[in-house]
Amino acid sequence: MNIDQIIDSLKSNNSFMKNVTKWETVPPKKGSYSSIPADISDKLKHALSESGIFELYKHQAEAISFVRAGRNTVIVTPTASGKTLCYNIPVMDEFIKDSSMRALYLFPTKALSQDQLHELLNLNELTGAGLKVFTFDGDTPVSARKAIRNVGNVVVTNPDMLHQGILPNHTKWSRLFSNLTYVVIDEMHQYRGIFGSHVANVIRRLKRIARFYGSDPIFILSSATIKNPKELAEKLIEEEVTLVSKNYAPAGEKHYILYNPPVVNYELGIRASYIKETMRIAEHFIKNDIKTIIFVRTRTAVELLTTYLKEKAKKMHKNPEIIQGYRGGYLPLERRNIEKNLKEGKITTVISTNALELGIDIGSLDVSITAGYPGTISSFLQQSGRAGRRNSTAISIIVASSAPIDQFMINHPVYFFGNSPESGIINPNNLIILINHIKCAAFELPFSDGEKFGVDTTDEILKYLEDNGILHHSGDKWHWTEAIYPAEEISLRSATTENFVIVDISNPPGKVIGEMDYFSAPMLLHKDAIYIHRGIQYHVDNLDWERKKAYVKRVDVNYYTDAEMKTSIDVLHEDEEKHFGFGKLTYGDISVRSTPTIFKKIKLFTHENIGWGKIELPELEMDTSAVWIELNYDHKEKGINDDDFVGAMRGFANVLRNIAPIHLMCDPRDINISTYVHYPKTDKPTIFIYDNYPNGIGLSRRLMDIFYDILIETGELITGCPCKNGCPSCVGPALDVGVHGKENALNLIKFILSHEN
């Protein structure tokens, strides 16, 4: 069967179709083209035609003309719509005109940059212009660094290296900074949350150093589809940015299929395993030699699916080598090999982790299957973008797991095809992050009196740093007076520098398997906790609080642990209030003090409580920003007893925790929720939703604006769930929220929705 025949056969397959929540067919689209700008150098035009490019997609031409007019530009178009050309053409053209030109390319990860360079190098070769392109990252040999600094026209690096290696040593890079014409920021949507807030500050530093050397670069950004690309770009570079978002690249017919595995236990709301369903779906395509990529969430799942599908291939009398895993950790050569074999048809099915959804040159495939919602819609769209060709039909299937977010998304197909609900949110002025980067900036170049770095009150921060002996004010400047190198101690990937290191001591002398932030460690890494890392269970033998180390050993036990935290919240400052019929919504700063108290041992699958233990750790205090909902709701009047109301509040919070990240484009761990049946000061039921990072990263602030949207969706998630009394896919199991938890949580939401005024 060819792909169109498979589509027909799936459509008539009842056992398949009964699980399809949506089948969306996007008709084929013709491309719209513009001619290559006339004033582009002949050499480059020639090179483009040599590589088969005689005209540009309209969006490419548009972006290039903005950039060449000196405007910062963000390009937001799907995978395989020729985004890289939008920055490579201006860079190459500028170089042909002025060989002293320098450009900086920033990619969020190391692996990406290698693949993306290929096109630029190819263009350079065809022009014969002699553009020098170098990757500068942690793997660059010391002996090569000097040459890169002196002669590299295009330096390809990542924000971490810019932060720790390049900016603090800018005098060695004076040629780059003196001639810096373009800064390219690829995969911009990755710069959100903590990471994005840090990167925005790194860009402030970059601009500050560029100014010192008299240059004022143009920024070219590219991003996957999100709700607020222009806003995010402008927040990142703090300049006006022009948006190019309409895609004019041609595309063949595309079928999107949303598949929800059937419920196998209504009582507990348990669905059939999404991995097994994925296997079953994949068989249709393997049988017919259709080129397919399957995205799963873990490396273990890659291995599992690969093994299973190879077995299946054998049974179909096919060479099992047509099935290959493709995940992080594979060497570039192995990857090139897989790519080559895919192109030549020696491989038909690739199973990959979502870590590799970006920037891999595997050409176009016919089918993509996403097993489990990958966390964000932009991530799903990048995965599904792997399937699709100009002239033939393609299919993208998503198979939902029973996680609440999966269940919500699979029932809200509009998000996949309509406008993205996801906003990239950053808060570059998070005080802790800001102070850290002001330190780095002061190390790089003394601040002058009155100089602004992000905030008007920069002087106050400088004064604070002087009081702490870090800076010294002399003349009209603030000089760095510490013997350390501040960037070395500041990681762009976390809010605090005080991370806990997790050491696996199963095999002495042990090895580091991961890190955990300061505020999560007490919950997940307390002594005797069962810590699950990449699907493997570890027992925490000891948590060394002073040295920030957790020592763990591999175990295989039939339970997990769940810590209980005693949390108390004090309101520090109220910034904004909104009054509603149901009560009040407030945004402001809070202080969260929490102490882990006990942990429960919960049996796997049955969720029976099979024991408990005490946790003895110090209290943690964190100042952060929050939104809180204060309710004029008297549960007793409604005939709900105290215990049931606790369950209702908890159930509501559980759903909220899963819905909010869809809009905030964050991990559920990035926010936290605390509920009070009687908040001490007001005696009213109150729900605090706060950023799980010291001083906040702007997540809860956004909730003020989209509160009702989110609430409607929480209600829909609960009503849409087929379970009886609550399950992990909605409000949580009845064990946690009580037998009436589901019903009461829903009533609570209905109350809020019906009392807007």
Next chain:
Amino acid sequence: MKIEDQLNRLSKKVGRGKPDIDSTFKIYENRHPFPLTLGKYTLNATFQLEEITKITLPENPAIDIKDVLFFDTETTGLSSGTGTIPFLIGFGYFINESFITKQFFLKSPSAEYAMLEEVNKIINKYDYIASYNGKGFDTHILESRFILNRISSRLAELNHIDLLYPCRAFFRRYLGSASLQNIERGILNYTRHDDIPGALIPYVYFDFLKSGNDEKIHAVIEHNRLDILSLAFIIKLLNTLMKNPSESPHELVSLSAANYLKNKRISGEAKIHFENIIQRGNNDTLRKEAKKSLSMLLKREDIHKASLLWEEEKDELYAIIELAKYHEHKTKRIDVALEITNEGLDKCRLMRELENNNLKHLYDELEKRKRRLLRKLKRNTKT
């Protein structure tokens, strides 16, 4: 919350009052007339660069010591990033039968530009600089400061005699570490009194900036002056050792020096050193090591002389192999070569249990040689 309040919550610290420090820099100049003594060495009017330039400036060995600017800095940190400030820049030069040290102390970071301009005037007078690890550290820091202050400087273009590299080669094996002060103590026989530990220096400066109290700064200035002074004596020391191995405090120094000179292809001096060790012969291991190195040096120049050394060292595998080669290719005495090769194989078999892969390699090599020699013998007997 306002930033002010947030900052207050971050730290309850109250800002301290700031001392009045005048925002200038200060120059400390000292004249050290000849004869000038440090430990067991003395500098006088005849002092010159001499031998040391063969190593450090091979392309231009005949320069006058008066044309060299000695320099050393004290900084606010050890990273070479742009936030590290050289708050004390010390120079030394020879003029009118004396050694002058001139040190620039930055009393306030805001005076850096003015100070660097003066510093640059001195640098501009010279084509040669001498330092201890200046190539790896001080020049990078200074260049960075010049760029930051937008001053153009010739510093990077100067010929640089960095004494760290020869000192490391000469003294590390003997002293363990070739730090300036280790060399002073262990070789020059000079011990500093009340010297400030290098690690404390940044903090002394930070403390000075905060308090204005310059008591401890004087110790830093003195430390820097002695560092610069040491540089001149180290040149004297290296010159002496190169010319006269008997001055060496220990055969290890002699041997290190000899090996270094050999690698630098300064073979005249190298040979003198090797022979000195062999003659002194207090330490058998070092003597054997010297013989081996010397024989390899002689192999290039006078293989017959080398073969005499190998004969003496015939209990060593390397010597056996070299002798076998010597007789096979030079004297053409195939039978002697074969006999020696067999000795070597026997020796390998005896050592086999004890040693490693490297031996296996040598053994195979000997086996190969044996087969070849046997072939040659056969051919010779036929003809």
